[in-house]
Structure formats: C-alpha cells, structure tokens
Amino acid sequence: MQTKLDAESAKPLYEQIKDYILDNIHAGVFAPDARIPSERALSEQFGVNRLTVKKAIDELTQAGHLYVQIGKGTYTRRAKFDQQLEQLTSFTTDMSRRGQRVSSVILRAEILPATVEEARILQVAPGANLVLLERLRLANRVPMAIEQTRFLASRCGGILEGHDFTRESLYQVLRDDYDIVLTHAEQSIEARLATRDESRLLQIEPNGAILHMTRLTYMLGDFPFEYALSAYCGMRYKFNAILRHL
Numbered sequence: 162m163q164t165k166l167d168a169e170s171a172k173p174l175y176e177q178i179k180d181y182i183l184d185n186i187h188a189g190v191f192a193p194d195a196r197i198p199s200e201r202a203l204s205e206q207f208g209v210n211r212l213t214v215k216k217a218i219d220e221l222t223q224a225g226h227l228y229v230q231i232g233k234g235t236y237t238r239r240a241k242f243d244q245q246l247e248q249l250t251s252f253t254t255d256m257s258r259r260g261q262r263v264s265s266v267i268l269r270a271e272i273l274p275a276t277v278e279e280a281r282i283l284q285v286a287p288g289a290n291l292v293l294l295e296r297l298r299l300a301n302r303v304p305m306a307i308e309q310t311r312f313l314a315s316r317c318g319g320i321l322e323g324h325d326f327t328r329e330s331l332y333q334v335l336r337d338d339y340d341i342v343l344t345h346a347e348q349s350i351e352a353r354l355a356t357r358d359e360s361r362l363l364q365i366e367p368n369g370a371i372l373h374m375t376r377l378t379y380m381l382g383d384f385p386f387e388y389a390l391s392a393y394c395g396m397r398y399k400f401n402a403i404l405r406h407l
Contacts, residue, residue, distance in 0.1 A: 166207050174209055178217035181207075186226065186237050194303065196234045197227070228396060229366060238396055262301050265327045268362075269295040272314050272321070279311060282377060283385050290314035294326060297362050304363045310389040316341060343386065346378040352395070363394045370395030 166177045185191045198206070203214045218235055221227045229235050273293050280287040295309040310331070314320075317339045324334050335341040354368045363369070371392045378387040 166209070174207075175213045175217040175220075178203065178207060178209075178214060179221055182217065182221060183226065191237045193238075194236055196236050199234060225396070230364075231366060263328075264299045264302070266297040266299070267295075267327055268297060268307070269293055269309075270321050270326070273311075275311075279388060282388050283311070283313065285313065292317065292320060294321070294331065296326060304394065306391055306393040307359060307362055308389060308391045310387055312387040316386070341386065342381045343378050344381055344383075346376050348374060348376045350374050355392070359392050363392075365394060365396065 166174050168174075170177065172180075182191070182197060185197075191197050200211045200214045200218065204211045207214075218227060222229060222235070226238055227235050228238050271293050272290050274288040275283065275285055275291050277287050279291060280289060283289075283291070290313075291311045292314045293309070293311050295307070297304055298306045298308055317335065320334065320339070323338075326334075332343060335343070351373050353371050353373050355363065355365060355371045357367065359371060360367050360369055372395050374389075374391040374393060376387075376389045376391070377385055378389070380386040
C-alpha cells in the first residue's frame with residue numbers, strides 16, 4: 162500500500178493522495194463511518210500543502226467515498242444498502258436478511274384522529290382513530306431511516322400498550338397477533354434535502370440527501386390499512402427495481 166508520494170510520477174500529487182485514501186478504505190484500514198486523518202495531518206504526513214490534500218478530499222467527497230460532519234471531521238462513507246422494489250417487506254425483515262442487528266428508537270406512539278386527508282387516503286371517516294407510530298430505524302446501531310406510519314386503530318386494539326416496537330416488527334405483530342395480512346402497496350420515492358431534525362436523528366450533514374418514501378399498504382380484501390411516510394438516509398440506502406419490456 163502506498164505510504165509516500167512519488168514527486169517524479171506523471172500522476173498529480175492530489176491523485177496519489179486519493180489513491181492512498183481509497184486503498185486504505187478498500188483494505189479496511191479506514192472502516193465504514195470512520196474518521197480519516199485531518200487535512201493538516203495528511204499534509205504533514207506527505208509533505209504537501211493543505212490545498213493539495215483538500216482537493217483530494219473534495220473529489221472523494223463528491224464521488225461519494227467520503228462525507229464531512231461540520232466541526233467533527235471527514236469520514237468514510239458506508240457502502241449503501243440495496244433494496245429491491247419487488248416484494249412488500251418490512252425494514253426488520255429486510256435488514257435481518259442481510260445479517261444486520263435491527264433496533265428502533267420510538268419518536269412518537271399515540272392514537273390520533275384522522276385528518277381529512279388521512280381519512281381520504283385510508284377510506285375512513287374524518288376523526289376515526291389512527292395509530293401513529295414514528296421510529297428511528299437502525300441497523301447495527303447506524304441510523305438508516307425515520308419511519309412514520311398511521312394505521313387503523315379499530316383493527317388492532319391495544320397494540321401500543323402490548324408491544325415493544327423498539328425491537329419488535331410491526332408487520333409481524335399485525336400478522337401474528339391481529340391476523341392482518343398485508344398483500345400489496347402503492348409506493349413513491351423522491352429525493353429531497355433533510356430537515357434539521359432529520360439531519361440530527363440520522364447523523365448526517367445539514368441538508369443532506371434524503372430518499373422520501375410514501376407508501377399506502379393494503380390488507381386482504383383490497384382495503385387500505387397503513388399510510389407511511391419514511392425518510393431514508395440517501396448516503397446509506399438505495400432502491401433498485403427490475404423493469405421488464407411489455
């Protein structure tokens with residue numbers, strides 16, 4: 162692995178520093194989400210000015226290999242999780258299949274009356290009781306998404322009191338305890354910037370990239386049951402779809 166720069170090489174010095182950082186990432190010397198040496202430390206290590214180091218770091222950041230936390234330093238970017246948009250799965254199931262340890266932080270858990278818009282979407286009367294469950298979802302303790310879901314309280318009485326959703330899967334509880342089988346969903350995804358609270362909870366830079374998901378999930382009988390809004394960390398997650406020619 163490169164440990165010093167070659168002043169005689171045709172490759173610019175900043176490119177050699179980029180190679181050094183990338184080699185260390187690929188070798189596991191710089192672990193995912195680990196802080197790399199500062200610009201000052203790297204400039205002293207290689208005997209170059211900080212502008213040379215800054216150019217290398219800026220280009221690696223733009224390419225998605227690094228990210229900056231203001232006031233803290235520069236960190237390696239964890240490889241993104243791929244989710245295939247082919248099956249209706251829960252976050253818990255998806256991450257568990259990847260060998261990740263899933264946990265959640267409860268942000269809100271309460272019963273609220275449906276707004277006019279929520280009632281229209283879920284096909285209930287305005288004011289009907291909805292369960293609101295908002296969680297910060299983590300994989301191996303790394304914040305991945307903020308999920309806010311609303312579903313029909315009349316179908317699952319006592320669900321908030323009888324379960325610990327810091328560790329339990331909502332979809333599994335619905336299936337096992339309430340015989341609610343979710344069959345399919347309508348889902349849309351768009352890119353936007355994180356709010357201040359989202360940046361704090363997901364531990365990303367201010368105005369970082371968010372994949373915003375809206376999902377309406379149906380139960381047996383083609384009845385709408387769950388309306389969910391989720392904010393996935395753009396630097397840690399990506400969605401894939403298989404498109405077939407008709």
